[in-house]
Amino acid sequence: MAKALSAFVLLGVALGALASQSKSAPLAEPAAANFVNATLGGVAYTNKGMVGFGLMPSNFTDSTGDTFGGVGSAIALKRGTWKQLSNGSFTGTLFVQPDRGYNVITTVDYRARHHEINFVLSPYYNTTNLTFAAAQSTLAVHYAKTILHYDRWNGNTSGLDALGVRPAVLGFPNKYLPLSDPPLPIANATYTHLTIDAEGLVEMPDGTLWVSDEYGPYIYRFTANGRLIQTIQPPAAILPLNVTGGLNFTSVPNPTTGRAPNQGFEGLAYDQTRSRLYALLQSATIQDGGAVDTTQQWTRLLAWDVSNPLERPPLVGEWVVELPLTKKGKTNAASELHFVSENVFLALSRDGKGRGDDGSTTSAYKQVDLFSIANATNIANTAFDSPSTPIAVNGVLNSTITPATYVSFLSLIDGVQLGRFGLHNGDPDDATLIDGKFESLALAPCRDPAFKDDYFLFTVADNDFQTTQGVSVGVPYNMGVDEDTQFLVFRVTLPGLESIGI
Ligand SMILES: *[C@@H]1O[C@H](CO)[C@@H](O)[C@H](O)[C@H]1NC(C)=O
Ligand SMILES: *[C@@H]1O[C@H](CO)[C@@H](O)[C@H](O)[C@H]1NC(C)=O
Numbered sequence: 001m002a003k004a005l006s007a008f009v010l011l012g013v014a015l016g017a018l019a020s021q022s023k024s025a026p027l028a029e030p031a032a033a034n035f036v037n038a039t040l041g042g043v044a045y046t047n048k049g050m051v052g053f054g055l056m057p058s059n060f061t062d063s064t065g066d067t068f069g070g071v072g073s074a075i076a077l078k079r080g081t082w083k084q085l086s087n088g089s090f091t092g093t094l095f096v097q098p099d100r101g102y103n104v105i106t107t108v109d110y111r112a113r114h115h116e117i118n119f120v121l122s123p124y125y126n127t128t129n130l131t132f133a134a135a136q137s138t139l140a141v142h143y144a145k146t147i148l149h150y151d152r153w154n155g156n157t158s159g160l161d162a163l164g165v166r167p168a169v170l171g172f173p174n175k176y177l178p179l180s181d182p183p184l185p186i187a188n189a190t191y192t193h194l195t196i197d198a199e200g201l202v203e204m205p206d207g208t209l210w211v212s213d214e215y216g217p218y219i220y221r222f223t224a225n226g227r228l229i230q231t232i233q234p235p236a237a238i239l240p241l242n243v244t245g246g247l248n249f250t251s252v253p254n255p256t257t258g259r260a261p262n263q264g265f266e267g268l269a270y271d272q273t274r275s276r277l278y279a280l281l282q283s284a285t286i287q288d289g290g291a292v293d294t295t296q297q298w299t300r301l302l303a304w305d306v307s308n309p310l311e312r313p314p315l316v317g318e319w320v321v322e323l324p325l326t327k328k329g330k331t332n333a334a335s336e337l338h339f340v341s342e343n344v345f346l347a348l349s350r351d352g353k354g355r356g357d358d359g360s361t362t363s364a365y366k367q368v369d370l371f372s373i374a375n376a377t378n379i380a381n382t383a384f385d386s387p388s389t390p391i392a393v394n395g396v397l398n399s400t401i402t403p404a405t406y407v408s409f410l411s412l413i414d415g416v417q418l419g420r421f422g423l424h425n426g427d428p429d430d431a432t433l434i435d436g437k438f439e440s441l442a443l444a445p446c447r448d449p450a451f452k453d454d455y456f457l458f459t460v461a462d463n464d465f466q467t468t469q470g471v472s473v474g475v476p477y478n479m480g481v482d483e484d485t486q487f488l489v490f491r492v493t494l495p496g497l498e499s500i501g502i
């Protein structure tokens with residue numbers, strides 16, 4: 001359970017800052033001047049500022065020959081790779097996962113995959129601004145390899161729009177018997193490849209990977225080598241159903257009920273202590289107000305017990321989360337979720353403005369916020385799991401439901417923090433403009449004896465494969481803009497954070 005900051009720790013901040021500033025060397029701890037605190041359920045959490053920045057160039061290609069892009073859709077720190085070096089730096093490997101490929105003109109037959117990125121983090125704590133070029137040495141990133149994701153029997157997966165439905169297969173014959181596949185999204189009746197628009201990613205203790213997607217919206221389990229072994233289907237209220245109640249997974253028109261197109265399970269998180277897998281819908285289902293951006297703030301968080309790999313994971317929890325609104329009352333949809341401690345989560349909510357957005361360079365909201373479900377109503381396995389009982393109508397939540405407590409925490413567009421790394425928000429629209437779409441979170445311990453609750457928080461952008469020198473499934477393309485994939489690292493104090501299994 002969470003505990004409050006002790007007076008000893010607070011004193012440590014002051015002494016640590018004084019000691020470091022007296023030496024003519026890079027600060028060994030973050031400068032306290034820009035700390036931002038949040039309180040949730042009586043616990044104080046601290047954002048100690050940005051400490052690392054790195055990038056992968058927009059024209060980089062992966063080992064399959066496709067442009068490397070979209071990778072901030074989900075990240076995870078690969079288990080067993082996080083190391084503290086004696087010179088103050090840290091090394092590790094990040095899994096980074098693209099969504100459905102370069103799909104600005106149309107969806108493409110892009111095979112689902114994840115990449116491994118090796119990095120060296122040399123945290124930068126000084127308040128002095130670095131140049132954009134110098135800042136890139138604070139997080140040096142190196143592409144290592146790509147692991148493609150395959151359907152059952154090694155079939156290729158695809159990023160094409162899901163116009164077809166593969167019927168359920170019962171008693172699937174593998175070691176995970178008696179599991180079965182629910183009806184699955186496929187390209188169409190003749191090109192029957194499983195189509196995936198991947199967003200969330202969790203690595204399990206046994207090395208298998210849970211991947212959440214937007215078409216189903218489903219959660220797939222893959223072996224470490226990328227072979228599909230299991231699928232979780234959410235309740236009917238979440239599934240995209242047509243007017244006669246049939247499944248239609250397409251991402252083009254709105255379904256009659258269920259997840260809005262491209263607003264599927266953006267967030268995926270794992271509570272290792274309780275073996276629970278959590279998925280967060282990007283915004284409200286259609287019946288809950290999801291068709292309109294001024295009423296789509298009531299989204300749902302779902303939890304499955306995944307402790308027994310031989311059984312179909314039971315739905316054990318479902319809660320309502322109210323997403324933050326813009327000044328004009330539009331929803332800042334949620335792009336990622338991370339587990340902190342029992343009932344407490346980080347959520348990444350944002351607009352899409354910044355580098356790569358063709359509308360505006362000035363972002364108003366890009367935050368990693370905190371929320372708690374300690375006092376929220378668990379609506380799992382109730383009438384709300386049926387599409388005919390919405391949780392909210394016209395933006396008004398059903399009064400029988402208490403939503404999660406949601407508090408503002410860490411801004412990705414703070415001008416002072418961006419300036420320290422040669423970055424900015426708003427014009428000019430150049431390589432030093434903050435990317436529009438950050439969609440991923442990973443945590444690693446600082447291993448600082450004076451601050452045992454301090455963690456590095458990684459977030460990576462989804463650049464939508466935007467480059468002037470692109471290759472998509474063998475076909476060259478030019479998007480007219482080069483949006484590098486930006487990697488940001490912050491240092492945060494998260495009292496009570498439970499095992500993050502790295
Ligand atoms: C960090 O700041 C200290 C003064 O507080 C200065 O002596 C040192 O050169 C700075 N280091 C860098 C890398 O900017
Ligand atoms: C925020 O919390 C830190 C401890 O993590 C403390 O040193 C600082 O004074 C707090 N700042 C504010 C404005 O409350």
Ligand SMILES: *[C@@H]1O[C@H](CO)[C@@H](O)[C@H](O)[C@H]1NC(C)=O
Pocket residue numbers: 040041042372373374375405
């Ligand atoms: C839950 O409610 C209790 C009692 O009202 C309150 O003390 C606590 O702070 C609340 N927790 C959250 C996370 O809102």
Ligand SMILES: *[C@@H]1O[C@H](CO)[C@@H](O)[C@H](O)[C@H]1NC(C)=O
Pocket residue numbers: 057059060061469
């Ligand atoms: C990416 O573009 C830069 C600048 O045009 C060029 O120097 C570099 O060789 C390109 N890299 C790849 C992998 O094409």
Ligand SMILES: *[C@@H]1O[C@H](CO)[C@@H](O)[C@H](O)[C@H]1NC(C)=O
Pocket residue numbers: 085087088089120122
């Ligand atoms: C620490 O050593 C690693 C490995 O040699 C190196 O990559 C990194 O830049 C070094 N860090 C500092 C702060 O010098």
Ligand SMILES: *[C@@H]1O[C@H](CO)[C@@H](O)[C@H](O)[C@H]1NC(C)=O
Pocket residue numbers: 155156
């Ligand atoms: C999978 O995709 C690759 C690359 O497009 C292709 O070479 C291979 O034939 C495909 N395999 C199947 C079984 O469709």
Ligand SMILES: *[C@@H]1O[C@H](CO)[C@@H](O)[C@H](O)[C@H]1NC(C)=O
Pocket residue numbers: 163164165247248249250252253
């Ligand atoms: C799903 O909807 C799309 C667009 O309306 C349509 O083209 C497709 O045939 C539908 N698929 C099924 C399985 O009904």
Ligand SMILES: *[C@@H]1O[C@H](CO)[C@@H](O)[C@H](O)[C@H]1NC(C)=O
Pocket residue numbers: 160187188189190191
């Ligand atoms: C099914 O999809 C494939 C791949 O995009 C396409 O070539 C084919 O024309 C499609 N078939 C139908 C019936 O739409």
Ligand SMILES: *[C@@H]1O[C@H](CO)[C@@H](O)[C@H](O)[C@H]1NC(C)=O
Pocket residue numbers: 165242243244245246247248
């Ligand atoms: C709804 O979906 C079902 C199953 O995919 C399909 O058979 C039916 O034709 C669809 N109904 C309409 C009105 O599109």
Ligand SMILES: *[C@@H]1O[C@H](CO)[C@@H](O)[C@H](O)[C@H]1NC(C)=O
Pocket residue numbers: 383398399400
């Ligand atoms: C609120 O939900 C309850 C079910 O818990 C339902 O009976 C009631 O009609 C709903 N109220 C509204 C206004 O929709």
Ligand SMILES: *[C@@H]1O[C@H](CO)[C@@H](O)[C@H](O)[C@H]1NC(C)=O
Pocket residue numbers: 129415416418419420424
């Ligand atoms: C550092 O960057 C910030 C944000 O861009 C800027 O306001 C500030 O003037 C810069 N400081 C210096 C000393 O250049």
